[in-house]
Amino acid sequence: MPPPPPVNPQRLSPAESRERTLYFFHGLGVDVPLPVSAERPDAYTSLVRAIVSSAAVTSSRVSCTLTVSPAVANQYNTLHGGAVAAVAEAVGMACARAAAGDKEMFLGELSTAYLAAARLNDESNRSPQNSMWFEAILLH
Numbered sequence: 001m002p003p004p005p006p007v008n009p010q011r012l013s014p015a016e017s018r019e020r021t022l023y024f025f026h027g028l029g030v031d032v033p034l035p036v037s038a039e040r041p042d043a044y045t046s047l048v049r050a051i052v053s054s055a056a057v058t059s060s061r062v063s064c065t066l067t068v069s070p071a072v073a074n075q076y077n078t079l080h081g082g083a084v085a086a087v088a089e090a091v092g093m094a095c096a097r098a099a100a101g102d103k104e105m106f107l108g109e110l111s112t113a114y115l116a117a118a119r120l121n122d123e124s125n126r127s128p129q130n131s132m133w134f135e136a137i138l139l140h
Contacts, residue, residue, distance in 0.1 A: 063135040078117035095136035
């Protein structure tokens with residue numbers, strides 16, 4: 001799909017706006033089919049577990065590290081914000097379950113502050129920017 005011709009963005013018709021939006025999404029790869037493994041019911045859990053390591057668990061604290069891999073990188077080769085939230089949710093739930101046992105529960109609210117981008121793990125450039133630390137502490 002060739003790029004649409006340049007126009008004044010303040011004078012786009014609805015059809016031109018639609019064309020530019022579709023062009024943007026196609027550039028991100030939204031029309032590429034998902035792999036079969038992504039259709040499995042446990043795909044989300046498997047993805048989160050695959051990027052988390054070095055977990056330490058006590059009755060009121062869970063901590064782990066995450067190394068940015070291509071599976072969770074965005075088009076800027078940094079960690080996708082949704083992956084940050086997914087790991088934060090998993091670590092928070094692990095902490096709650098460590099304290100309360102394996103009961104039915106859910107995360108009611110999650111707030112995330114993004115301070116800096118974590119870069120894709122590059123073998124030639126291992127640095128603190130390639131990994132993140134997550135910790136959940138249960139306060140009584």
